[in-house]
Amino acid sequence: MRKALVAALMLSSGIVIADEGQWQPYQMPSIADKLSERGIEIPAKQLADLTQHPMNAVVGLGYCTASFVSPQGLVVTNHHCAYRAIQYNSKKEHNYIADGFLAKQQKDEPSAGPNERLYITEAVTDVSAEVKTGLSDDPLKRFETIQANRKALIKECESDENYRCSVRSFHNGLEYYLIKQLIIRDVRLVYAPPESVGAFGGDIDNYEYPRHSGDFTFLRAYVGQDGKPAAYSEDNVPFKPKSYLKINADGVKAGDGVFVAGYPGSTSRYRLTSELKFASNWLYPTYAERYQLRIDTIEAMGNQDSNIKLKYAGSLASMANRMKKYNGLLDGFKATDIAGIKQAREDDFRQWLAADTQYQSYQAQFDKLETLLIDQRHALQTRYYFENAQSSALLSTAKQLYRLAKEKTKPDAQREEGYQSRDMKMFTARLKRLDRSFDLSMDKTLWLQDLNAYLAQNHRVEALDKMLNSDDSNITLSDKLDGLYSLTGLTDQAKRLAWMDADVAAFETSADPFIRLAVTLYDTNMAQETAQKTLAGKLSKARPDYMEAVIAYYKANNWPVYPDANGTLRITYGMVDGYQSKDALYKQPFTRLEGIVAKHTGIAPFDAPQKVLDAIKAKRYGRHMVESVYQDPASWLCRLFSCLDKPESFGSVPVNFLSSVDTTGGNSGSPVFNGQGDLVGLNFDSTYEAITKDWFFNPTITRAVHVDIRYILWMMDEVDHADNLIKELELVTN
Template identity: 40%
Template sequence: MHLKTTLLGTALALAVAPAAQADEGMWMPSQLPEIGPQLRAAGYQGDPAGLADLTRAPLNAVVKVGGATGAFVSGEGLVLTNHHVAFGVIQYNSNPQRDLIQDGYVAADRSQELPANPDFRLRVTTGFEKVTGKVLAAARGKTGRAYYDAVDAAGKALVAECEREAGMRCSVANMFYGSDFYLVKQLELRDVRLVYAPPRAIGNYGDEVDNFMWPRHSGDFTVLRAYVGPDGKPADYARDNKPYVPPAHLQVASQGVKEGDFVMLAGYPGITYRHRTAAEFADQVQWRLPASVAVMRQLQGVIEDAGKADRQAAIRYASQLQSLKNGIKRYSGELDGLRRSDAAAVRRKDEAAMLDWLGTQPDAAVLRPQIDAAAQRIAEGSATRERDLLFALMRSQTQLMRSALTLQRRAHEHAKPDAERETGYQQRDEDLIAGMLRQAQRRYDPAVEKRLLSALLGRYQQLPEAQRVAEFDAAFGRTPAALSAALDRIYAGTRLGEEAQRLRWLDAAPADLAKTDDALLRLAAQLQPALLRIEAQQKAREGDLLRLRPAYMQALVAYRRQQGRAVYPDANATLRVSYGKVTPLKARDAVNYAPLTSTAGIVEKDTGTEPFDAPKPLLDAIAKGDYAGYLDPASGTMPVNFLSNLDTTGGNSGSPVLNAKGELVGLNFDSNWEAVSASWMFDPRYKRAIHVDMRYMRWLMDKVYPAPRLLRELGVPAE
């Protein structure tokens, strides 16, 4: 077998990669015609070739919602996604006087549908075009930062051209780690409203106790509606906007699923790492996961302690706390799974065998030096990994600090032509920046933010000298006492806690921003040179990895193809399709799980105390037993959740689960504890996805928290 060393050769090899077993693979829609025979053999009754066309049903009904997935379920813009995906929308509309988190919400009519937070977006994919040659044309022959900048500039030019069409949000997706690039075109809908949300004790029944666990009994769903302006084009929220008419919508199935039934899922999985190097596997197990869990637990403790004494703070940080708890549980499960499967050793053995095989191939002399160089650049990134983790969390886990850093970076970028500005700070990003600044008001408490920063920067102060940064030491000192005094002074001297002030600085000239006496803005200006310097170093390393990783991928793909193993690109937030069956789980010795749960389990778990405090209307409805039209015929019970062996990861939350006819039978919301590590290593024995059964959703909307108007719109009238 001769390995082609050109990127074109690599792309052709990837395009004809053989299919995996039915339960493995997050397939690009363009790959589905190739695996058509496997899809049909598994039970799919539609045309596999039709799934490659993103402008046709059912895939054109699947949308990106925030950082996850949803689907249109009516011709008037109704969108179904998870309760936890829309949790920020629910929290945004909540306060101590009207707590939608606790009580849920049912809009009486369209005039009562509530606006989402300003930066919440819904995106409909309308195009997916390979642009590898255009992206890499100017990069060839370059290295390091120059390679990165050439790829970045080409991508921005393609995005700018794509976004000349009003209402479009475009991006360039990197497939197989720099081997291929695709231009993704999405219609961006900015007016999204809350229509129906169950109470917390249904939408998040079991909370972190049950998170990533089976059996589950959660009604993790929420209904939103997308709106457009009177002219039918994307628009900001306005009372006279009208519902968006989607190109297609999914039909909610009238019949449910049973064990062994074919199911298929379409969604936007976030990131997987299955094609990473053995060294990266080892780093994930030995340092990154344990370190991330430790610092996130500390932040969780800060928010929980504050919320015990202040209900307003608890509401403002509810979404952030939920995200932290989910991340902790996920990372802990991932670490447990990777250790249980000895993933680092397995990957090391597999990589060694691949490199030995490569040594027998004609192109080894070309590919092996690039593979070794990539390994060196990966290793260099470990030198500052602790600092980099803390600095990333400093931005993502704060509101005012994040706002100040964003405002100063925006001023810095606006001195450049728009095409040369950093991604996230171009003209196309202005609405998102403004939305972030507006919503900060409802997610901020000064005492909580200072404690969060104290936790993160306190850890920074303990780092070895080689990871210290002069600007940070000058701003915060080198002792806990100095840090505390600095934070008190800074937050006492800022007015960024006022929305009007944040928006004022958004509109201010950079020269005026430079002269501000606001303490937090001055701090951000002081830190910015260090953050830019660190970013430049990271981009130089990333540029080399963009250039060098394709050699590793070319060898790995060829090696796995000759073994008949699955070859699909790691997930990267682009639309993917998985397929499999409703499947039980043998979790460990003598522990076997059935694939469907019922309302009986809700009662069995109920303690009356959070997180197992099922609402009285739900318990009363269960006791009444009015399940006509919803019962599972095989068991005679009212289904709640079900298991499948579909291949999923983070970002697949809210993904629609379809039956063999393409009808909506479930809503993905979780994975089992034994399979959380599937983002790195797929194990068919344990990988399961957890879904809300649509029969449970329909029953809740019919008998428990009635919404007959919505059921009619969904095409499934009350029984």
């Protein structure tokens, strides 16, 4: 605790310790001194071992992070991460999105859906040499050899069907690691607060602070009676994890050291300045424009039809989150000259390179990389509208089914990823899930928007234009789409599933209009895919050469060296701390229950449930109230260093808090640990000023936003009376 306070005082006195880094677990011993400075007492070697607590309690959802919190397979994650599970179980007669859900007994826990999985990472192995064996100078052959080597490693790793393996690129292809994960296929919904708690503030508060969001949900992992992973069955039993997290009911205070473990999705910190400029000038504005149009359309049609609103709730939430992020990135690029910062570092790097004889030969490689990136950007712009013009869920389904028939003519090892035998369970589940996330009128409206955008630009494709054109001027494009939807059989689940067993000839002679369109577009799509693979083959040589020199440059400057996020398990550390925001206000590190009442308007998204408001107004805090969230001013360290003047009276239950940990998308739901490895919160967001950290880490303003464990316990204890779950948790105190 004293070490954490020292770190806090160093920050307050202007001595900044940068908490940058999304570290691979094996790297923990190399930064043991930094962990110690933050008051993290768990040995670095223990954090590096995925078979030990607490890392073996951290699990992936495929798009978010979660963690085991009981010996009975109970899992906690964010509400927005479990949104699909809540949506899957919501119907007109019981809307769990609006009302919340609590299973009082395990027998009442419904399936989270056929696509939901938990992934437990058990091993991470360096396979760089194996992946790079036998590479050709021919770009396409080079790409194909890398893929073949990856698939061979994956096949060997998946000799047990209960495991899912992948080979991921690190440092842009400089290294490759084989990730082995146990798959839990039966995931069930246990407890979710209403959306008015889990997403209090909605899109308005997204990426903002102060926040008052109860972004949490509990799930449970089930397995067969033999203890092995199995598909959903009423006979299944709760999974017994190798370890689970203890929950510290006392939470944390400002200045405490914390760390987060999870599966961050993607960052671009080693990308070139030209890539950032392209993202800022074209990519993000173009994506944002399309997302906003789709959001407006779904909201408008959803307000007219509650069934549409339920079916597209998950898609809408996801798009709104991405939209806010794109806007935040664009605002951040304007507020801070990140392109200038990156360019200055890039210029310094090139000067260092020219002065070091060991790396001078790489200059020509970087020039080649820039040329390849120009080709890549042009190809993306050329494909963009054509790919969007195929966005109909039914056309996407038809394309996947026809591709499956084509791939099945090859030996399994030579099939494209996603179409191998290992992928068929998930493939089938996706086809089934369409019924719960598809509405014909909504699909047609969104598709028509993309088709009109395609027709309004110059990068056209003859095969698609033929379908869009009509000899009869009285037939509109909307009329033509009506004809496609009225004649297809793909809206019927049984017919969709039957196509999985059809051969190529059956597709090529089919009268189904979506199947026919998929067949017509196949050659064009394959030609574009081959061009992408060829360019990827060229980049698979150029980018690793670049990274090799960049890493040497970083080490020469004593800067942290860690790979960009790529969806694999990482650890990041920091401290509980507020920050000076762009409007010159100091953002306090904790928010209180009373902030919910202050923000409540009774109108979504500031429509807190009455039971929550009543408990707050009655000051029914229970055992979860804290008097102060700051360090004791009478401590010897405060006397020595003269602590900053902070309000001592808190007198409430903490709702959300800030820390300096280095997170990004995919870290949602990640457990926030105190220095002893107890669970003290869940990561769920970043501040608006920190969104640009995907490109550049600024330690003075980069803050992650977490749900305080004391708020979760308060909701369970005083509001929803989830006594059965509280008894299941192992609560500890300081």
